[in-house]
Amino acid sequence: MWHEIADRVMVRRFPDFNVTVGLIIGDDLSLVVDTRGSERQARELMDEIRWISDRRLTVVNTHHHYDHTFGNFPFLPADIWGHERCAMRLREDGRTAQLAIAAAMPEAAEEYTETRITPPTKTFREGVKLELGGRVVELTHLGRGHTDNDVVAIVPDVHVVFAGDLVEQGGPPSFEDSYPMDWPGTLGRMLDFADGPVVPGHGEVVGRSFVEGQLADVSAIAQLARRVRLDGGSVNDALPLAPFPMVIARTAFLRAFAQLSGELT
Numbered sequence: 001m002w003h004e005i006a007d008r009v010m011v012r013r014f015p016d017f018n019v020t021v022g023l024i025i026g027d028d029l030s031l032v033v034d035t036r037g038s039e040r041q042a043r044e045l046m047d048e049i050r051w052i053s054d055r056r057l058t059v060v061n062t063h064h065h066y067d068h069t070f071g072n073f074p075f076l077p078a079d080i081w082g083h084e085r086c087a088m089r090l091r092e093d094g095r096t097a098q099l100a101i102a103a104a105m106p107e108a109a110e111e112y113t114e115t116r117i118t119p120p121t122k123t124f125r126e127g128v129k130l131e132l133g134g135r136v137v138e139l140t141h142l143g144r145g146h147t148d149n150d151v152v153a154i155v156p157d158v159h160v161v162f163a164g165d166l167v168e169q170g171g172p173p174s175f176e177d178s179y180p181m182d183w184p185g186t187l188g189r190m191l192d193f194a195d196g197p198v199v200p201g202h203g204e205v206v207g208r209s210f211v212e213g214q215l216a217d218v219s220a221i222a223q224l225a226r227r228v229r230l231d232g233g234s235v236n237d238a239l240p241l242a243p244f245p246m247v248i249a250r251t252a253f254l255r256a257f258a259q260l261s262g263e264l265t
Contacts, residue, residue: 026132
């Protein structure tokens with residue numbers, strides 16, 4: 001079910017991967033925030049959007065992960081916006097991700113392997129302002145965190161921020177492609193805009209206090225990694241101190257230690 005969280009700003013939480021997508025409606029264009037995980041899922045999304053708005057569509061991908069971008073193709077020829085590294089990651093790693101998903105979910109393998117991977121057609125490095133007609137949406141890369149290509153979509157007139165997976169509700173953040181030593185600074189910069197609803201990449205809409213809590217947790221990972229490494233310790237030494245479950249924390253510390261050693265730049 002779609003919910004209007006501010007004037008002409010809609011969100012929809014789907015059971016597939018608990019992903020949350022957005023629709024920002026202007027006088028001339030509507031901006032779709034993320035396109036779900038396959039062409040089938042995207043067509044379902046488009047059908048629902050057409051019940052809400054008949055405006056021409058444009059799209060933004062908050063980052064390159066398949067559950068946010070593999071639905072891009074059905075939205076063509078609409079412009080698809082994303083960070084330049086989002087497009088690069090999809091071109092270089094998209095097929096590998098498809099095969100991994102198919103292996104993990106053999107009952108739905110065909111849905112994912114037959115999806116046509118479509119990188120953003122419009123890219124930027126730092127940010128861009130989109131004029132939707134009567135309202136502007138700011139797409140901004142505030143730094144690395146969940147990935148190296150995270151983008152937030154800010155709707156200034158109603159103080160809404162679409163955070164992508166820089167913020168996750170309903171479960172701990174995902175660190176597989178993360179930059180834990182950068183993530184706290186990126187979230188801190190996002191807080192400059194988080195004075196209204198914040199839409200996470202997964203889960204329910206949250207507010208500033210939730211973001212502050214998640215910032216405290218990712219900051220703890222970065223601080224613990226730095227301290228334990230300076231003391232000559234290992235990832236295993238840091239694990240009991242982490243604010244996340246063991247499996248999540250291990251991935252986070254492995255990435256943090258790799259950053260601190262210069263293996264991950």
